[in-house]
Amino acid sequence: MSTTSPTPVQPVDASRVAHIRNVAIIAHVDHGKTTLVDQLLKQSGMFRAGELEKLAGGQHDLIMDSNPLERERGITILSKNCAVSYAGADGVAYRINIIDTPGHADFGGEVERVLRMADGCLLLVDAYDGPMPQTKFVLGKALEAGLKPVVIVNKCDRPDARPSEVVDEVFDLLVDMGAEDHALDFPVIYCSGRDGWGTRDLAVKKPDMRDVFEAIIQQVPAPRGDRSRPLQVLITAIDYNEYVGRIGIGRVFNGSIRSGQQVAIIRRDGVTTSTSKVSQLLQFTGLKRQQVDAVDAGDLCAIVGLDRIDIGDTVADPENAVALPTVKVDEPTMTMLFRINDSPFAGQEGSQVTSRQIRERLENELERNVALRVTSGKTADEFMVSGRGVLSLGILIETMRREGFELSVGKPEVIIKHIDGVPHEPIEELVVDCPNTHLGPVMELIGMRKGEMKKMEPRGETVTHLVFEIPSRSLIGLRSRVLTATQGEAIMHHSFLRFMPVSGAIPHRSQGVLISLETAAVTTYALEQLADRGVMFVSPGDPVYMGQIVGEHNRDNDLTINVTRLKHLTNMRAASKEATVVLKAPRRITLEYALEYIEDDELVEVTPKSIRLRKKILDESMRKRADRQARDREEAAG
16 A cells, blocks of 8 residues: 555546546544635635635634534534535646535434435545544445545644554554455545645645645546536435525536436335426535536536425436435434423523424424424324434534524433334443543443443553443433543533344433422522532522422432522521622533433423423322322333
8 A cells, every 4th residue: 555656547438527526524522624725725726815714704713614503612513515626736726626524423414415425535544643533434325325435644743653653553544444455455644634734645745725625626527417418416415505495415426417407306205206497506606606507427516496306306307207316314313302491480591482383493404304204292292303312413403593593302212113022222332532541430330331342442541442332322421421430521422323122221310309398599698508419500590480490419319409599587696697608510411411411301491592401200209190100100110
């Protein structure tokens, strides 16, 4: 495997479009994928100084992460397309369509669709971390699609970089995944996306990313496509514009599509067909979409005006309508209850509060997110929403609350499949990079949740790399406990492996909760008196309601307390009147923490300004009655 000498340009057969390259960039979370794309855009020469920063909304980097949630979390959630023009060393002007893909397994629906648009991929790995679980997940999808990887070892400017060992680890990973010989003979480019340089030989440092561009041209096959054949366009993404409606984004596999022409739309089921007119045709140019008259085979495009176009549909010639293979997506592994917010504070912060509004929002999400499933709940106000993991469902909830929605969500539950009459549950590969000083507590925590260790190896002098196989349901609530046990220093990642027969019960939360008795404002006096009961989630002055969870009990049972109690006035002078009251800082509740924390009889109340924990049944006497009835049913069944 040579990494120093350039590979000659591959001969292109007549069925391929020589000047186009469609390349997807796949990598683990936080390995620098989006930063590298930004550098390729900047160095393409298509933008004036300062133009990219203006397109990025004033941000000087991470241009492709346009979603506010992506900027905050440092991850790519939605796939984006851009295109650059590059003059190759052979004198040909190439058009390179770059597709930025999600790196997290929970967004597998996005990954599946992206890879259908690409002919090759850049496999980006950190020069210290090497290939990680999400690298393995997305790479597996790329190999299934027959894409040959070009390996980019990024962050080679790190002082702890180990690029040679990382290249060996990539090779071993490809062998373990059963990659064919053509994929094992991969070229390697060493890069620093932050500093904007890339080179085939670390001993010869280059000033720019030209070696990356040349590797794309030489190693990524030109797209197959025949302009003379009947039209076939596969829709892989949906966008929406309030002026023109739904926009179908996809790749032209054969023929040419023209603005104003009549086309047939073959639905995802392969049976239903309708006709519609292309009112507008857009092509990707830089970060923008440019209106064009026609787009030929091998290129990507956005189509405006098609009636109810959907992901997985084929746009074809009405006189010779032949469907392309539709997009296959991994089945959901996690489900959650979504329902209206019926707490005493409902409607105070949000503008979207009814079940009809929530239903319409979830239906709109289904049109964009092929990995999501929505079914009706037990009542008209409830919906069961299924996805690939807690992260993807949490992103949906966070997006909805920012749009003004109020809702209550239940504890995430793993979807159980019945195979030959036997219940099976999803098993995940869990990777933990743990400080050596906290190794024992982490292994104990994971072992208690039926985690089986598969690998243990040192990463430097202070960190140990652990690999486990663990049931998906064991991961719910595990992250917060591992971070607590390691003082926030552990790094956890997981990805789906397979289904296995269900293996017994998983331990639940060991502590009970503290529940508010009254609906009023929290008082300093009450918190001072209750300080020895546990850890509080609220501060003085916060409004709370009866049945709201206001803290974690230091014992294993739930306790109803009065956090709104006022100090009674007397005519006696207190000796401690002038003393300053110092309270322990409350525990900050984030959405991810709340989803992992709650139990089956609890809900997370989500509003645009607040995240609260609550019991499903707010009234204490009714909760006790329900508990007694549940025990009676268990005794009768037992």
